[in-house]
Amino acid sequence: MALAALLALTSVACDEGLHSASVDARGLGGDWANEAGTRFVFRADGRTDGTGLRHSLPGDSGCPDAWSGTWQFLGVSGEADTEPAENPDGTLARGDSIDLMADAAEADGCSVLIQVGRDGRGLALCLVEDPGIDCTDRELLRGPDRTGPESPLVKR
Secondary structure (H helix, E strand, C coil), X not given: CHHHHHHHHHCCCCCCCCEECEEEHHHHCEEEECCCCCEEXXXXXXXXXXECHHHCCCCCCCCCCCEEEEXXXXXXCCCCCCXXXXXXXXXXXXXXXXXXXXXXXXXXXXXXXXXXXXXXXXXXXXXXXXXXXXXXXXXXXXXXXXXXXXCCCECC
C-alpha cells in the first residue's frame, strides 16, 4: 500500500511537458547531466556515481555533493495491479521511479528519488527529495539520445 502511494506521488510530472516513462537498466545506463552542473553515471549492475548534487537539490538536503552508491527501480506508476517484470535476483527490471542509496556514512540523511519522464527533447531524469517539488528544465538530467527503434524505453 505504501509503495502504491509513493508511486502515485512520483508519477506527477517533474515539468509541465514531462510525461512519465519507464526505462530498463540498459536504457538508464550511461552518462546523465544537466545544465545546472549535476552529472551521474548509471551502470547496469545497479551502481552509480555522481557529482554536483548540490546543483539539483535544496542546500539543506543532507546529501553530499559527490555521490557513490546504488540504484534500484521502485516500480511503474499505473501498473499497481500487474506483476512487475523482475530480474533473477528479485529486483524490478524496469521503472519510472528510481531510488538512490549512497555508500558513504556522511550521506545517512540523504534520500533521493528519481522520476523518469519523456518530453519533446527525449528522456529526462528528475532528482527529487519531495515528489511534490517540480524540476526546472535546467535541473532535468539528460542522457544519450535513445529515441530510435531499438529504444529500451516504454512510452506512455
